[in-house]
Amino acid sequence: MSSPPGLYVHVPFCRTKCPYCGFFSTTDQGGIASWLEAVALETRAQAEVLTGFDTLYLGGGSPSSLSSGTLLALLSVLRDTLIFADQVEATIEVNPGDLGPERAAWLRSLELNRVSVGVQSFFDDELALIGRRHDAQLARAAIEDLRAAGFADLGIDLIAGLPGQSWSKRLASVERALELEPDHLSCYDLTLEAGTPLAAAVQRGELSLPDDDTLARGAEAVAELLFRRGYEHYEVSNYARRKAHRSRHNQKYWRHVPYLGLGPSAHSFDGADRWWNAASVATYGDRLGRGASPIQERETLSDEQLRIERLGLGFRTLDGVALADLEPADRSSTLLNQLVEQGLVTIDDGRVKPTRDGLRVADGLARAFL
Numbered sequence: 001m002s003s004p005p006g007l008y009v010h011v012p013f014c015r016t017k018c019p020y021c022g023f024f025s026t027t028d029q030g031g032i033a034s035w036l037e038a039v040a041l042e043t044r045a046q047a048e049v050l051t052g053f054d055t056l057y058l059g060g061g062s063p064s065s066l067s068s069g070t071l072l073a074l075l076s077v078l079r080d081t082l083i084f085a086d087q088v089e090a091t092i093e094v095n096p097g098d099l100g101p102e103r104a105a106w107l108r109s110l111e112l113n114r115v116s117v118g119v120q121s122f123f124d125d126e127l128a129l130i131g132r133r134h135d136a137q138l139a140r141a142a143i144e145d146l147r148a149a150g151f152a153d154l155g156i157d158l159i160a161g162l163p164g165q166s167w168s169k170r171l172a173s174v175e176r177a178l179e180l181e182p183d184h185l186s187c188y189d190l191t192l193e194a195g196t197p198l199a200a201a202v203q204r205g206e207l208s209l210p211d212d213d214t215l216a217r218g219a220e221a222v223a224e225l226l227f228r229r230g231y232e233h234y235e236v237s238n239y240a241r242r243k244a245h246r247s248r249h250n251q252k253y254w255r256h257v258p259y260l261g262l263g264p265s266a267h268s269f270d271g272a273d274r275w276w277n278a279a280s281v282a283t284y285g286d287r288l289g290r291g292a293s294p295i296q297e298r299e300t301l302s303d304e305q306l307r308i309e310r311l312g313l314g315f316r317t318l319d320g321v322a323l324a325d326l327e328p329a330d331r332s333s334t335l336l337n338q339l340v341e342q343g344l345v346t347i348d349d350g351r352v353k354p355t356r357d358g359l360r361v362a363d364g365l366a367r368a369f370l
């Protein structure tokens with residue numbers, strides 16, 4: 001039986017722009033009303049493309065920065081127009097600077113059952129360096145407020161590899177996160193996005209990034225700590241307190257399950273075609289307003305392209321890849337046997353699955369078979 005699709009809504013508004021940010025987002029709050037109207041139009045136009053969603057993910061941008069009225073209106077449009085499954089994992093990305101006890105309780109009343117809190121670091125000097133509008137204490141308070149409000153599925157997002165960050169400071173941020181007992185932890189490495197102020201500062205030599213050894217040592221120390229604390233390392237950058245706390249929504253991306261993306265710059269995938277919307281609030285709204293499609297581009301993936309993607313994504317997860325996705329000659333090759341002997345993969349139930357050690361070299365595993 002095929003898995004139900006996921007629904008993503010891109011909320012492109014932020015109160016301030018972080019200097020490392022490569023996501024499509026704007027600080028111009030003047031476009032919120034027209035964005036909401038356009039999302040409603042797109043939702044109605046796409047209502048039959050995919051149905052039976054069992055995940056809803058409000059991402060951005062900063063969805064938690066929307067006014068109560070806007071957020072309520074958005075959820076009403078989605079829930080009144082689209083068909084959802086019975087048990088929906090409904091996630092909202094939260095910026096700690098947007099919260100307080102009342103706001104946290106109100107978010108919980110919206111039948112959102114999962115929060116992903118963008119903390120990024122538990123050190124104030126690092127938060128200042130990357131231009132976050134909250135400090136570590138505010139982040140702790142936000143998480144406590146969300147817990148008190150009844151969120152039983154709470155994730156903390158951290159960024160690793162910040163300029164000047166030692167491996168031990170990266171580990172210390174995770175230790176501080178663990179004091180708050182998150183159900184999920186994402187620890188993504190910083191990606192320097194061309195054109196951002198942070199990338200320019202690195203290029204000018206004003207800031208320097210950790211070297212590869214520091215990054216590898218930090219990643220290993222974090223993985224070891226979280227393993228000892230009982231977290232499941234289920235994707236290269238993601239850890240869950242229990243299997244039930246894995247991000248159901250993100251697993252759809254990694255497993256090639258179809259998803260619908262609404263909002264400017266949002267991507268969609270139906271199993272063979274991938275398409276994405278214009279990355280501009282004005283263009284997105286204009287097109288929908290005159291009855292045109294907001295899609296900027298569409299591609300049809302060949303079977304071979306899909307197979308290559310499955311290898312690239314699959315080796316980054318504990319689920320691994322189907323043996324059938326390897327070239328026939330690779331399925332019983334010396335290479336595969338060596339990887340098993342080295343303890344980097346196991347073969348189980350028709351799948352090649354990376355071990356904990358294998359996840360550390362996940363991209364290399366994929367390259368070995370491509």
Ligand code: SF4
Pocket residue numbers: 013014016017018021022023025060061062095
């Ligand atoms: S809050 Fe997130 S989306 Fe907004 S500018 Fe910062 S990193 Fe980008």
